[in-house]
Amino acid sequence: MKHVFRLKVGPVAFRIGSDWEAPLAQLRRLYAGYPTPEGICDFTVRVEADKPWRRRLRPSVAIRGDYVLPDAAPLPLAQGLLAAEMGMNLQMALGQRRYLLLHAGAVERDGQALLLTGESGAGKSTLSALLGERGWRFLGDEFALLGLGDGELRPFPRAVSLKNAAADLFADLPEERFGPVLSGTPKGTIRHLRPNDAAIAGMHDRVPPALILFPRFGPERPAAVRPVGAAELFMRLTQASTNYVALARTGFDALTRLCRSVPAAAIDYGSTEEALALVDRLWAAR
Amino acid sequence: MTAAARELTGLLTDPARAGEVADWTALVSAARAESLAGTLAWRLAGVPLPREVERLMEDARRASETVRVEALWEAEMARRALAPLGVPVVLLKGTAYAAAGLPAAEGRSIGDLDILVPARSLPEVERALLAAGWEWVKEDAYDDLYYRRWMHELPPLIHRARDRMIDVHHTILPLTARPKPDAEAMIADSAALGNGLRALAPADMVVHASAHLIADGDLAGGLRNLWDIDRLLRHFAGADAGFWAELQARAGHHRLWRAVHRAARLANDLYATPIPESWRIWDSADPLFRARMLARDGWGRQTARGLRFGFYVRSHLLRMPPLMLARHLLAKARR
Numbered sequence: 001m002k003h004v005f006r007l008k009v010g011p012v013a014f015r016i017g018s019d020w021e022a023p024l025a026q027l028r029r030l031y032a033g034y035p036t037p038e039g040i041c042d043f044t045v046r047v048e049a050d051k052p053w054r055r056r057l058r059p060s061v062a063i064r065g066d067y068v069l070p071d072a073a074p075l076p077l078a079q080g081l082l083a084a085e086m087g088m089n090l091q092m093a094l095g096q097r098r099y100l101l102l103h104a105g106a107v108e109r110d111g112q113a114l115l116l117t118g119e120s121g122a123g124k125s126t127l128s129a130l131l132g133e134r135g136w137r138f139l140g141d142e143f144a145l146l147g148l149g150d151g152e153l154r155p156f157p158r159a160v161s162l163k164n165a166a167a168d169l170f171a172d173l174p175e176e177r178f179g180p181v182l183s184g185t186p187k188g189t190i191r192h193l194r195p196n197d198a199a200i201a202g203m204h205d206r207v208p209p210a211l212i213l214f215p216r217f218g219p220e221r222p223a224a225v226r227p228v229g230a231a232e233l234f235m236r237l238t239q240a241s242t243n244y245v246a247l248a249r250t251g252f253d254a255l256t257r258l259c260r261s262v263p264a265a266a267i268d269y270g271s272t273e274e275a276l277a278l279v280d281r282l283w284a285a286r
Numbered sequence: 287m288t289a290a291a292r293e294l295t296g297l298l299t300d301p302a303r304a305g306e307v308a309d310w311t312a313l314v315s316a317a318r319a320e321s322l323a324g325t326l327a328w329r330l331a332g333v334p335l336p337r338e339v340e341r342l343m344e345d346a347r348r349a350s351e352t353v354r355v356e357a358l359w360e361a362e363m364a365r366r367a368l369a370p371l372g373v374p375v376v377l378l379k380g381t382a383y384a385a386a387g388l389p390a391a392e393g394r395s396i397g398d399l400d401i402l403v404p405a406r407s408l409p410e411v412e413r414a415l416l417a418a419g420w421e422w423v424k425e426d427a428y429d430d431l432y433y434r435r436w437m438h439e440l441p442p443l444i445h446r447a448r449d450r451m452i453d454v455h456h457t458i459l460p461l462t463a464r465p466k467p468d469a470e471a472m473i474a475d476s477a478a479l480g481n482g483l484r485a486l487a488p489a490d491m492v493v494h495a496s497a498h499l500i501a502d503g504d505l506a507g508g509l510r511n512l513w514d515i516d517r518l519l520r521h522f523a524g525a526d527a528g529f530w531a532e533l534q535a536r537a538g539h540h541r542l543w544r545a546v547h548r549a550a551r552l553a554n555d556l557y558a559t560p561i562p563e564s565w566r567i568w569d570s571a572d573p574l575f576r577a578r579m580l581a582r583d584g585w586g587r588q589t590a591r592g593l594r595f596g597f598y599v600r601s602h603l604l605r606m607p608p609l610m611l612a613r614h615l616l617a618k619a620r621r
Contacts, residue, residue, distance in 0.1 A: 001585055013338075015311050015315075017585055039310070039336055039337075039338045039339070040310040040311050040314065040336065040338050040339050040342060041311040042342060044311060044314075044315045044585060044586060046585060046586070046587070048587075064586075065586070066314075066315055066318040066319070066586055067318070095318075097345040097346075097348060097349045098341070098345050246349070246352060247352070248352045248355070248356075250348075
């Protein structure tokens with residue numbers, strides 16, 4: 001393709017090609033400081049014109065690559081950066097077979113990892129990014145990669161996707177860590193945030209998981225903690241995994257090992273500060 | 287033709303040339319787009335590779351093993367649903383290769399379960415599958431009627447719990463196509479597998495693979511289907527010197543010699559399949575088929591738009607006479 005950007009995030013190398021330079025220029029800026037893969041790339045993403053005449057005339061971007069969803073809707077070129085990000089997520093969700101993939105945010109402290117998972121909108125992305133700026137090391141906000149043989153997490157610190165008002169929580173961070181404001185996307189207004197230098201520098205370490213939390217946000221909700229037993233945890237995590245079924249026996253073995261060895265709890269919170277306090281308390285008591 | 291597709295066929299043919307590959311990312315993208323990633327990974331097993339490439343090939347081999355187990359399990363589910371009927375159930379394509387342990391199955395992608403049953407048993411087979419949890423995919427009345435009147439298979443069924451598709455064939459080409467293969471003979475001469483199901487006899491297996499590739503469809507995914515033919519021909523002809531004569535006679539019986547002959551020439555051209563000297567003739571259309579099959583670049587994109595459109599039109603003309611085609615397209619456009 002005309003324009004190419006190669007990117008390594010943790011153990012995964014991407015090759016992103018595009019008909020246009022603009023989305024790749026935004027990616028390069030967003031991922032400044034990340035390593036460039038030297039050999040083969042695990043996945044190819046194509047940010048290309050939906051139809052040949054859509055290259056110049058009302059340009060519209062299709063999200064394609066090695067793995068595709070047949071009914072993925074195209075985006076306007078102004079959201080090309082989002083298309084590339086979604087393309088990388090799609091390759092991971094459909095094509096990743098080396099790790100058990102959990103839809104979860106992850107942060108590290110004291111050499112151990114905290115996983116934040118739950119339905120979308122629960123706040124796992126915002127919480128993991130916030131923790132990453134407050135004494136924890138950010139490992140990822142979208143996918144947690146669990147080693148099939150060793151049960152350890154591989155950091156996958158992609159750019160954080162901050163939705164709508166969430167960006168306000170990071171207003172004190174330098175402007176150069178942010179991507180452009182993408183308004184009118186299918187998920188509202190989105191702004192990407194580059195993880196900090198510690199997250200990027202540590203992206204090749206392995207971290208054993210030590211605690212799993214299921215946050216649930218509700219402004220009127222009283223703060224609450226409920227323990228989650230191993231059986232419930234297993235059922236919830238099968239639903240949070242995009243490749244559990246495809247990994248068959250190895251996926252089952254990795255997931256049962258995780259559920260037997262790591263404690264879990266569901267937390268309700270009404271404000272960010274409340275959530276951070278709950279996390280600190282549960283982490284200390286793990 | 288693109289360099290990535292040609293490099294892919296070259297490497298499948300001769301894995302020892304792995305050292306010559308300059309752009310592995312492009313090669314893997316082309317292989318994934320052609321559903322040949324698992325096959326490539328098995329062909330490269332034991333060949334010295336750069337470490338990261340080797341790890342990716344290990345992933346692909348593991349993934350293809352899961353695909354194989356799931357496909358065989360789906361066949362077993364169909365066997366259990368159909369066993370009480372006492373009708374012969376013949377596995378086709380990928381699942382058949384896997385169940386028979388043929389080299390064509392090594393690393394192969396397998397999607398739907400394809401089976402062949404006697405035409406007269408269709409109503410009871412349909413009832414038994416519906417009772418066992420399969421459901422119609424297409425609800426459209428025109429599509430349903432079209433399948434039942436003109437196609438060689440029932441409208442596709444999908445299992446509501448396992449989300450897997452089954453194609454129930456009663457012959458191997460649409461009823462509207464000119465050649466009329468002898469499906470009864472195919473079923474009568476099929477061989478029992480150890481698992482209570484059946485597979486086509488070797489010559490019929492090649493006839494079916496060739497009909498599927500050359501006499502039906504628009505050659506999308508053609509490199510994978512041609513690889514099947516290469517593996518089948520090498521395996522069957524290697525074990526039985528009389529295989530070529532038998533294949534030619536059988537193809538003639540099914541009125542599919544032209545398709546088998548062309549498939550064999552293309553396999554010889556792209557995968558160096560050994561074929562009889564007398565089969566190696568020049569045909570003016572072969573270069574078009576060859577170019578169509580290689581229309582895939584190192585980004586996994588299809589190339590040669592005009593040529594692909596030509597083969598798309600051809601696939602419809604093969605399926606039905608022009609007047610019927612016009613009526614069909616009109617009915618589709620109206621809804």
